[in-house]
Amino acid sequence: MDNFIYTSTPSRVIFGQGKVSTLPQEAEALGVSKCLILCTKFQIKEAEMLTKLLGDKAVGIFDNATMHTPISITDEALDLAKSLNADSVVSIGGGSTIGLGKAISFKTKLPHICIPTTYAGSEMTPILGQTVDGKKTTESHPDIKPNVVIYDVDLTMTLPVEMSMTSSVNAIAHAVEALYAPDTNPIIQLLAQDGVRALASALPEIKTNPLSIPARTKAQYGAWLCAICLGSTKMALHHKICHVLGGTFNLPHADTHTAVLPHALAFNAPATPRAMELLAEALPEGKGDAVKGMNILLEKLGMQMDLKRFGMKESDIEIGVQQTLSNAYSNPRKIEEGPIREMIRRCWAGEPAVQDL
Structure with missing residues (x-):
């Protein structure tokens, strides 16, 4: 067998049907109490569900996550997070929303809880892809990776x-x-x-x-x-x-x-x-x-x-x-x-x- 180097980049993963219900406990374990929820305009219903789960730990919803994570959209979300004094972000959706959560977390050092609803996989990578002036760039850093990922099959059942x-x-x-x-x-x-x-x-x-x-x-x-x-x-x-x-x-x-x-x-x-x-x-x-x-x-x-x-x-x-x-x-x-x-x-x-x- 050839010599090799294996470096693990661990994050906390919760996997199983109905596990989205553990979100409040995961937020508490991270020591956060002002979560900004991120989604696209097509998943507002799911974001509102998280708001109910979190109760007074949810401070607002940003529903304009956009494909390829344009810098302008990230700036909009950052402004909202600052105005709400958010101490964390919770992303629910696919690569567009998860990418936005990564961008905000990396720029602000706020903890990021990620709840994927597709199979694209951005939630497990330390890679951030962003679009600037029509050109997509990528950046890799261990801090980009979400702190917690919750996989709940129930949230994928309506995926077309x-x-x-x-x-x-x-x-x-x-x-x-x-x-x-x-x-x-x-x-x-x-x-x-x-x-x-x-x-x-x-x-x-x-x-x-x-x-x-x-x-x-x-x-x-x-x-x-x-x-x-x-x-x-x-x-x-x-x-x-x-x-x-x-x-x-x-x-x-x-x-x-x-x-x-x-x-x-x-x-x-x-x-x-x-x-x-x-x-x-x-x-x-x-x-x-x-x-x-x-x-x-x-x-x-x-x-x-x-x-x-x-x-x-x-x-x-x-x-x-x-x-x-x-x-x-x-x-x-x-x-x-x-x-x-x-x-x-x-x-x-x-x-x-x-x-x-």
Whole structure:
């Protein structure tokens, strides 16, 4: 076995059906009593539920969390937190809300309790992605990670099927890159493999029966493992392309990851044989071929793979290429302009991934 370094970045995790009810106790354990609740305009009902749970420990709701965490929105929320003399933030929702909670917590050092309602996994990472002047930047620091994460399957039961699928494929992408990251290790690879396996098993059942508590629980568990992987290793080409396209063209985060994943996987497969073996074991329908196994899963889930339906223009492809090549992330296979251009074009058009770029 190769030598390796494994660094754990622990946070407190409460996992189980009905566990959102422990929120007041978690706030008390952190020593906070003036919680500002964060959500999007689509999850005000859930935020109001938390307000009732917290009682006089809740000082207000900020309901304008926005995709890709624009700095202007963070500033709005910071102003509200200051005016309410908040001593903590509680985020409920997906990556948009969790990202806002991270930004506020990192800037103010206020404790952050996070309650995810999707499978994207931002809650388990020390990574903050923000959009400044139409360009998405990322920052990594241990203090960015939420203090407490509460996983309650009941809060995922109304997540639309399509969003459940894209959010979960987003999570799978985290694990895939962790398998071949330059700083991966056997522990992370085990977590990545089991995370992919759990999601690949749960998602077809969720598509057929969205109200299956066992399937939803398994998906939440798998997403948690995949998120740990993302927070423990360096990101590669997949995430670079997603950050560029999502931040520059304001594309939906999870849908962008879904479109890019098979292309980035096929591109890197020849350079990462051991990672592909591990991934193939987690995707057995590919019969030993990880790329085939991923394609079978995406087809089974009925994923739409084109980005042009979100307003990305063909003329935007070249912009995406040049920004991807600028300050490129580490990657197991050499990044060259021609193949990157064809990958992004295929993502835009929704064409199948190919391995001979």
